[in-house]
Amino acid sequence: MTPEPTPGPGPGPGPGPDRAPGLSAADWPRLSALFDELAALPPEARADRLATVQPPALAERLQRMLASLPADDAATARLDLPGFKSPLSRALGAPPAAPAPPQPGDRFGPWRLEALLGEGGMGQVWRARRADGLYDGEAAIKLLRGDLASAGLAARFARERNLLGRLTHPGIARLLDAGEQDGRAYLVLEYVPGQTLADYTREHDLTLDARVRLMVQVARAVEHAHAQLIVHRDLKPSNVMVDAHGGTKLLDFGIAGLLDDSGQQADHQLTLLAGRRLTPAYAAPEQITGDTMGVASDIYSLGVMLYELASGELPFGTRSGSRTALEHAVLHGEAKRISRTVRTEDTDAPLTGTGGPAARASGPGRPLDAARARGDLEAVAAKALRRAPAERYASVGGFIDDLERWLTQRPVSVRAEDWRHRVHLWVRRNAVVAAAGTLVFVALSAGLAVSLWQREQAQLAARQSEEVTQYLTELLASASPEKHGGHIPSIFEVLETSRGTLRERFAHDDLTYARVLEVMAATYDEMNRQDISIPLAREFVEARRRLWGDDDLRTLRAQLRLARTYTALGSPMEVIAIGEQVLPRLDPAAAPGDYENLLYQLLVAYGNVGRFAEAEAMREKAWALVQERYQPSDYEYQFFRMYVFTLRHNQERWHDAEAELLPLVAAGQHADVKFARFAHRAEQMLWVVQTRLGQPGITAEQALERADAMDALLGPGNSSSQRQLNDLTRMLLDRGDYRRAAEVQALLARRLPESAALNLALRLPREAVALLADTLAHPQHPADLRARAKRLSDELLSGQLPAGPPWAEAVATTARAALALNDLGLAARLLAPLQAMQGQGWMAGYASWRTRVGQMSAELDRARGDAARGLPALRERLAHLDGLPPPQGVLHWRAQLSLAASLVATQAPDAHQALARADALRPDWLPPGHPMDALRAALGRGSSSAPWAGQF
Secondary structure (H helix, E strand, O other): OOOOOOEOOOOOEOOOOOOOOOOOHHHHHHHHHHHHHHHOOOHHHHHHHHHOOOOHHHHHHHHHHHHOOOOOOHHHHOOOOOOOOOHHHHHHOOOOOOOOOOOOOOEEOOEEEEEEEEEEOOEEEEEEEEOOOOOOOEEEEEEEOHHHOOOOHHHHHHHHHHHHOOOOOOOEOOEEEEEEEOOEEEEEEEOOOOEEHHHHHHHOOOOHHHHHHHHHHHHHHHHHHHHOOOOOOOOOHHHEEEOOOOOEEEOOOOHHHHHHOOOOOOOOOHHHHOHHHOOOOOOOHHHHHOOOOOHHHHHHHHHHHHHHHHHOOOOOOOOOOOHHHHHHHHHHOOOOOHHHHOOOOOOOOOOOOOOOHHHHHOOOOOOOOHHHHOOHHHHHHHHHOOOOHHHOOOOHHHHHHHHHHHHOOOOOHHHOOOHHHHHHHHHHHOHHHHHOHHHHHHHHHHHHHHHHHHHHHHHHHHHHHHHHHHHHHHHHHHOOHHHHOOOOOOHHHHHHHHHOOHHHHOOOOHHHHHHHHHHHHHHHHHOOOHHHHHHHHHHHHHHHHHHHOOOOHHHHHHHHHHHHHHHHHOOHHHHHHHHHHHHHHOOOOOOHHHHHHHHHHHHHHHHHOOOHHHHHHHHHHHHHHHHHHOOOOOHHHHHHHHHHHHHHHHOOOHHHHHHHHHHHHHHHOOOOHHHHHHHHHHHHHHHHHHHHHOOOOOOHHHHHHHHHHHHHHHOOOOHHHHHHHHHHHHHHHHOOOHHHHHHHHHHHHHHOOHHHHHOHHHHHHHHHHHHHHHHHHOOOOHHHHHHHHHHHHHHHOOOOOOOOHHHHHHHHHHHHHHHHOOOHHHHHHHHHHHHHHOOOOHHHHOHHHHHHHHHHHHHHHHHOOOHHHHHHHHHHHHHHHHOOOOOOHHHHHHHHHHHHHHHHHOOOOOHHHHHHHHHHHOOOOOOOOOHHHHHHHHHHOOOOOOOOHHHO
């Protein structure tokens, strides 16, 4: 959204350094045309022409603009050429000397330039490769023109990077980094191979249906960005890449925001400062005139792209026309109806609006079935292209809904008033019924009833969309730096200012209230703030229940939304409670995707709490659906293995778990880029299980590379890379490399964003692992470590987290640190709730967890001098591990050594046999000199002291 002008001493905007008094917004289109005209004249002719310009304010502005032109070169008069120092250049502070032209091999941060991909008014785009050795990867480096760089630009990039980094939609090329080097600003973007949207549709000669489906993909990416309070402002076919599989990827998202929304801009009129860097054929009228822009500006650009894909032409002007002519056509012309355009026969003469064969060759071409665009599709395009922003679609979601309606031959909302048209479509969709003569009257009546109901629903949806758009507009407006003391607030700050007023804001509109709750809950969920999203999702469920009752599909879907949040939080009992209530009421035929997803969630949740028989039942049901819906070559078919892997992992069937992941990782090597995060996740989990198995060639460096790859894909410190580094820490602890484990946790702490401390579900388990690593690596600082353990224990036992496996893992890890610190009182306090759960709740039926807690309790008893008391629990733990498929690795060795330690302490006669079995269970892949080898040696000497409880 365009920032408001800097206020002057009185009400309204005061004249800034580049503003001529008396110049109104209506004068700017004329200013643009006159500047182009005067700049093309020889210097001696300009004065005469300038003398004829009225009003004087306009002539004064033109004179100041022309004074900036190089006197010896009229060709540099174009605002988009490097020789012209525009007011934008002066406002941003142009560097004293232009940087040297980039060359292949130049380094920008960790990236090395390889080949020039393209060049435009904003700068150059290069293909680059990672050159710092961390991992091998490609990116697109956008080098902004030298006259735009300044000392303050890097700071603005840093401020915007966090915002743009939230764009994680598979249809958006991610901004990976931004900075300034040697006076040149640069952006590091995801490299997207493929063709531009226009080239792809033209060369593949796509049908109208296929083109509209591509537009739906693009619009969904834009809708995601709008939900993150980001407006693109330069949507056009050349900013959309299509890969070999027909997937779209939106480029240059937020670049206009980086350049224009600096918060320092005094001139509200973007025509001169930045508007001329836009593409006028696709720019909304308010962008050209410099008026306030919002989501409606992007909707207009989507309308232009839809029109062009459907007809092969632009709605305003011609591709070969001058910039001034295009701007004039957009501001003053009327968009041609597609139905008129497609009636024009292809001849050797230029078609209206195409600018001749050469211009057509650069466009998307006309589909062979273009005539099908008449009627509904041209009504959709016309709605998006309305000159007044308020008359366009209220949101991109409404635009998408109508495109999908057209694809499925249903009436679009913009033709809701034409009931005869609705009946016609109904008859066309139900030709067999309509053909039965005796049922004609019944069929037409039913069609009319359906059409009237659809009209009511469409009008209701339109009103709802307008309310949501107004609400989002207010949110965007609340982000003005003027309202925050010059500070540009984050998305989280903007949402938090409005969250408390939601119920009051929509007190008389439950429908819109429910929709806003859904968006807010999903947004907080994506920000890893499940502590906030869960109450919102619960209220969302209640709002839909009030509207439609318990059994309506919309209410059931709201409950599934809540279950997904609990899944992300690691709360399987809550997922099971919701899923068992929803599953019997969810019709697989009416909602096959929802039904399938619920089976997945229940499969994982049952496995996470040790209810393996029920998990296997869910696996069988889900597998039948997967085979029915997908082909073996589909990534979704192979990704089902991830759910099975999770079950096998919980069952401690390590070889079976590895067998599920190997083909999934192989499939990920060739999967569409939209599955990149899932492919990375599969590689991450394969690394985890192979470390458990002690597979050769599995290194810590591989885990670091995977964490870097996740950070590059999802932004620094995301939850997946956090889990990868925590997994690496546990592997290093298992292998006895305590010091490096502590270093990995220190690295993780440096990478985390400030907001990471706010999510207890991620923070507390992470801090527990860091505490254990530091305790084992630096035992010389017991006072500080005990204080940390006490603070962490207070939080873990405060009841703020659900008592599921992630909480239990954090409590057990902290208890292990307390044992290592010999703080037996704290260890007992932490183990007490886990011991209580051994006989009730989810842990009672989960032998792995129940016996693990028993082992820790026995170690606490031994540390207190009562080793005999814990012997039954230790034997039960070993019996459980003995019954699992081998190998059980370090866990098995630890448990056997722990039993041996208690037997030595009680001077039991079978202590020697226990030690011998521990020697046999020691994994041969562990490096020599493991800290527990020293414990084994002490036990062999008959030592009965037990300072090692935390090591087991």
